[in-house]
Amino acid sequence: MNKRKNSIVTAGILASALLAASPFALADHHGGDKHSGYHGKPNMEQVCENFRENKGRFKHDERQAKREARWSEMAERLQLTEEQLETWEEIRQEKQEKYEQRRAEWQKELKERCEPVAQ
Numbered sequence: 001m002n003k004r005k006n007s008i009v010t011a012g013i014l015a016s017a018l019l020a021a022s023p024f025a026l027a028d029h030h031g032g033d034k035h036s037g038y039h040g041k042p043n044m045e046q047v048c049e050n051f052r053e054n055k056g057r058f059k060h061d062e063r064q065a066k067r068e069a070r071w072s073e074m075a076e077r078l079q080l081t082e083e084q085l086e087t088w089e090e091i092r093q094e095k096q097e098k099y100e101q102r103r104a105e106w107q108k109e110l111k112e113r114c115e116p117v118a119q
Helices: 002-029 044-053 060-078 081-119
Strands: none
Touching: 044 081, 060 081
């Protein structure tokens, strides 16, 4: 009976320790200068440099070509009729316009943010 009681107490202590330690184990994923990207704030100097040199996620032409290729491939797989293809193209144009508007706003914000860094 004593062994069973000790096992239950030990299991309870272990579970409590695991629950108490879990926030510390997950705390590494928030903030800090060592993270650049999804976890925490990105390094603005690096972002501005990439923006000026059109590197990384700022390669607009390359990304647009890939996006258009995906749309074309999808249209071929769906085997659309002429009427459906016209509708498909209208949808693609609407999405492209919305994307360009968001991109223009984003670039405007980045220019404003990156000007003080450059000076």
